Amino acid sequence: MRLSRYFLPVLKENPAEAQIVSHRYMLRAGMIKQASAGIYSWLPMGYKVLRRIEQIVHEEQARAGHLALLMPTIQSADLWRESGRYDAYGEEMLRIKDRGGRDMLFSPTAEELITDIFRAHVGSYKDLPLTLYQIQWKFRDETRPRFGVMRGREFLMKDGYNFDVDKDAALHAYNRHMVSYLRTYERMGLTAIPMRADSGPIGGDDTHEFLVLASTGESEVFYDEAVTQLKLGHRDIDYTDRAQVAAVCKEFTTLYARTDETHDPAIYERDVPAERRKVGRGIEVGQIFYFGTKYSEPMGATVQTASGEKVPVHMGSHGIGVSRLLGAIIEASHDDKGIIWPEGVTPFHCGIVNLKQGDAEADAACEAIYAALTALGLDPLYDDRDARAGEKFATMDLIGLPWRITVGPRGLKNGVVELTSRRTGESEELPPEQAVARIAEIYKGI
RNA sequence: CGGGGCGUAGCGCAGCCUGGUAGCGCAUCUGCUUUGGGAGCAGAGGGCCGGAGGUUCGAAUCCUCUCGCCCCGACCA
Numbered sequence: 112m113r114l115s116r117y118f119l120p121v122l123k124e125n126p127a128e129a130q131i132v133s134h135r136y137m138l139r140a141g142m143i144k145q146a147s148a149g150i151y152s153w154l155p156m157g158y159k160v161l162r163r164i165e166q167i168v169h170e171e172q173a174r175a176g177h178l179a180l181l182m183p184t185i186q187s188a189d190l191w192r193e194s195g196r197y198d199a200y201g202e203e204m205l206r207i208k209d210r211g212g213r214d215m216l217f218s219p220t221a222e223e224l225i226t227d228i229f230r231a232h233v234g235s236y237k238d239l240p241l242t243l244y245q246i247q248w249k250f251r252d253e254t255r256p257r258f259g260v261m262r263g264r265e266f267l268m269k270d271g272y273n274f275d276v277d278k279d280a281a282l283h284a285y286n287r288h289m290v291s292y293l294r295t296y297e298r299m300g301l302t303a304i305p306m307r308a309d310s311g312p313i314g315g316d317d318t319h320e321f322l323v324l325a326s327t328g329e330s331e332v333f334y335d336e337a338v339t340q341l342k343l344g345h346r347d348i349d350y351t352d353r354a355q356v357a358a359v360c361k362e363f364t365t366l367y368a369r370t371d372e373t374h375d376p377a378i379y380e381r382d383v384p385a386e387r388r389k390v391g392r393g394i395e396v397g398q399i400f401y402f403g404t405k406y407s408e409p410m411g412a413t414v415q416t417a418s419g420e421k422v423p424v425h426m427g428s429h430g431i432g433v434s435r436l437l438g439a440i441i442e443a444s445h446d447d448k449g450i451i452w453p454e455g456v457t458p459f460h461c462g463i464v465n466l467k468q469g470d471a472e473a474d475a476a477c478e479a480i481y482a483a484l485t486a487l488g489l490d491p492l493y494d495d496r497d498a499r500a501g502e503k504f505a506t507m508d509l510i511g512l513p514w515r516i517t518v519g520p521r522g523l524k525n526g527v528v529e530l531t532s533r534r535t536g537e538s539e540e541l542p543p544e545q546a547v548a549r550i551a552e553i554y555k556g557i
Numbered sequence: 558c559g560g561g562g563c564g565u566a567g568c569g570c571a572g573c574c575u576g577g578u579a580g581c582g583c584a585u586c587u588g589c590u591u592u593g594g595g596a597g598c599a600g601a602g603g604g605c606c607g608g609a610g611g612u613u614c615g616a617a618u619c620c621u622c623u624c625g626c627c628c629c630g631a632c633c634a
Contacts, residue, residue, distance in 0.1 A: 123583065123595070124569050128627055148626065202558095203633075220634070254558065254632060262633085270634095308634090318634080329633090398634055430634065466593055501594035508594090519593060529593095 112459065114494045114506075118155050121506055131327045133441035134259030136450050140510045142437075149256025149264030156510065157437070159458040161267065164436050165246050167298050167455065168269050175291040175350045177242040177271055182224050184248055188214035190223040193410055203251045217250040222406050222428060225272045229424070230412040236276045239414060239424070242284060244271030246433060258327070261394065261438035269431040274424045276414060278403065281425035283353045285317060285401045286360045288429040290350070292321055292397050293343045293363060295431065298557075299440060300453025303396055304338055305363055309372040317401040317427075320370060322393030325442040330395060333379055334368040336387040341366075394439045401427040450511030451533050454557050459492035460484070461550050462512040464503045466519030468495060476518050476528065476543060483547045489554060508533070514553065516546050 120141040128145075129135040137143050142157025153161055169179060185207070191197035197204075197216075205217040218224070225243060233241065246269045256264050273284035289305060296303035301323050308320040322332055324339070341363055349355055367383050369375070370393070379388065407413065407423040415421055432439075444451045452458065461484065465477045477493060484491040492512060494503045500519075507515050517529040517538075527540040530549060541549070 120567085122568060127563085127569070130628075145626090251633080255628095255630090257628085268634095320634085395634090400634075428634080464593095468592095499592055499594085499596065501592095501596080503595090504593085505595045517593080521593070 112490070112492050114492060115496050117492070119506075119510070120154065121509060129259065131258050131261070131442070132445055133261065133327075133438040136441055136445060136509070136511075137259055137437065140450060143260065149253060149262070151260060151263060151265070156458050160437055160452075160456055161434060163456045163458065164299065164433055165267075165269075168246060168295055168431055168433060171291045171295040171298070172244055172269070172271065174294075175242075175287050177244050177291075179245065180228075180243050181245050181247060182218070182221050182228075184218050184250070185215055186218050186221075186224055188216055190227055191216065194223050194226075194406055195409065196223070203253065205250050205252050218247075219249055219251045220428075220430075221245070221247075221270055222272065222426075223410070226406045226410045226412045226426075229274055230410060233274065233412075234414055236414045236416050239274055239276045240280055240284060241275075242271055242273040242287075244269060244429070259438055260434045261442075262329070263434065266432060267434040269433055271429040273427050273429070274407075274412070275426075276416065276422070276424065278425050281401055281403070281427055282317070283356065285399060285427050286353075286356045287350050288399045288427070289319060289360050289363070290343070290348060290356055292399065292429075292431065293359075294348075296321065296323075296396065297343055298455045299436065300455055301396070301436075301440060301443060302339055304332075304334060304368050304393070306332060306334070306368045306370050306393075307364075307373050308370055308398060319364070319399055320395050321397040322368075322370065323396050323439045323443055324391055325394050325439065326392055327442055328392035328394040330393050331371040331374075332368070332391055332393040333371070333374045334389050334391075335366040335383045336389045338363075338366040338368045394435070394442060395432070396436055396439050397429075397431040399427065399429040401425075445511070448505075449509035452511045452513055454513050454554060457511075457513050459512050460489045460554055461491050461514040461516060462507045462510075463491055463493040464500070464507060464515060464517045465493070465495060466500045466503075466517065468497045470520055472523050473518055473520055476523055480516055480518065480528070480543050480547060483544070484550060487547070487551050489550060514550055516543075516550075518543075 122139045125135050126138045129138055137157060141154055143151045143153055146152050188197050204219055207215045209215050246267065248265055249268045250265050253264050256262055273281060275281040275284055303321040303323050305319040306322050308318050322330060367379055403425050404423040407426055413421045413423050440456060441450050444453060463477050463480055465473050467473045481491055481493045511533060513533050515531045517531060522528055522540060526542055528543050528546050529538050529540055530546045531538040
């Protein structure tokens with residue numbers, strides 16, 4: 112993409128309403144525009160990152176054997192009356208009447224609808240296990256939306272639902288989700304720690320929240336410092352292997368890590384050596400639940416077992432806050448100049464800064480680098496504006512592309528361009544072809 | 558939902574107390590000069606001051622109502 116042809120309305124000054132860094136930078140980098148309280152338009156660059164995050168979520172869900180589908184945002188109240196949640200959910204649910212006076216709602220979550228789909232089409236234990244998920248907009252009419260996309264009223268969420276024949280199988284689904292989530296967050300450059308949590312209105316016995324440590328987080332967290340060192344890495348995982356998946360979960364949930372809701376000082380002090388006890392704040396970027404037959408029983412979602420008996424299926428639900436992740440990633444990765452995108456989610460793989468637009472040699476060198484990167488399947492952003500170097504650098508720093516190739520007459524005289532890491536600020540001079548090769552190398556396998 | 562605050566040009570703000578026909582910086586457009594970290598000079602365009610009533614000869618400014626947004630707290634898969 113050429114910046115002169117792109118829509119990137121960057122702001123030089125901080126918008127008054129933005130209090131936290133991710134909100135400020137998302138507005139300043141031209142990623143979002145507020146439409147009303149807690150509701151945002153996603154401008155091209157914000158939308159690009161959003162889609163990138165979605166894609167990672169999809170890929171990791173597919174790897175775990177889960178199936179994508181899409182359910183409507185507007186749902187009939189009838190199903191919600193059946194589960195009893197139409198009255199129980201409260202003011203957070205946006206209620207609407209259609210022209211026929213029928214009660215409708217904007218879905219805050221989809222247990223009812225997915226259960227309805229399941230009971231209509233599945234009747235045998237042979238069809239299990241089954242895990243269906245979607246990435247769809249949700250609406251929760253929060254009394255006080257804030258922090259930009261971190262706590263909006265409308266937000267994009269991945270919500271998944273597993274259906275299993277018994278509790279053991281459902282707990283395997285739970286574990287499978289935990290592992291797939293760990294991998295998902297790691298690919299985005301995040302350290303998200305699973306913490307034992309409260310089940311809240313969804314109900315159920317087992318639930319973990321995934322927290323990204325950040326000083327602006329809404330939850331207070333207590334943890335063993337060693338938990339932040341755990342890494343899934345590229346290890347091979349067979350998601351159908353119950354023992355292997357359970358072992359990974361054990362590895363990641365044995366060390367103490369809890370939110371203030373479930374924090375137990377006695378256990379904390381008993382199990383965590385004093386020098387490793389950490390108290391901080393975290394951003395909740397996902398949660399997984401096992402809730403058994405809470406919805407399948409009242410809604411009649413049953414399967415026949417091998418012995419011909421009809422039993423309610425065991426279910427769980429699993430969410431990732433996709434739009435919130437943008438905020439969380441920025442909170443976890445920025446400096447005083449702007450965003451620093453991890454390679455896994457960056458909107459463009461690298462920036463090309465032409466220091467002297469209009470100079471025949473510099474223009475030609477930039478075009479050649481642009482073409483070479485594009486030919487390799489990479490997506491560069493070429494700042495071809497007729498602007499001064501300082502402005503181009505400031506823009507690149509703000510929007511946070513992890514790598515920058517700087518091209519100017521001075522370097523070209525010696526046959527070199529500059530390759531700069533946004534994260535470390537370190538620069539290296541090398542011939543254009545080598546710079547291109549280095550970028551290609553960096554993104555191999557990401 | 559309780560408490561506090563703010564709506565004036567695309568963004569950031571001043572003017573309001575003490576009514577007299579709207580201003581600054583950045584951005585935008587034109588021209589010239591510049592060109593390795595948000596350039597300089599000269600010129601130009603852009604706002605019925607959130608909305609509706611009221612007081613007044615006259616309202617951005619005073620009064621009433623209303624809408625929107627932000628902050629702290631409560632709330633929150």
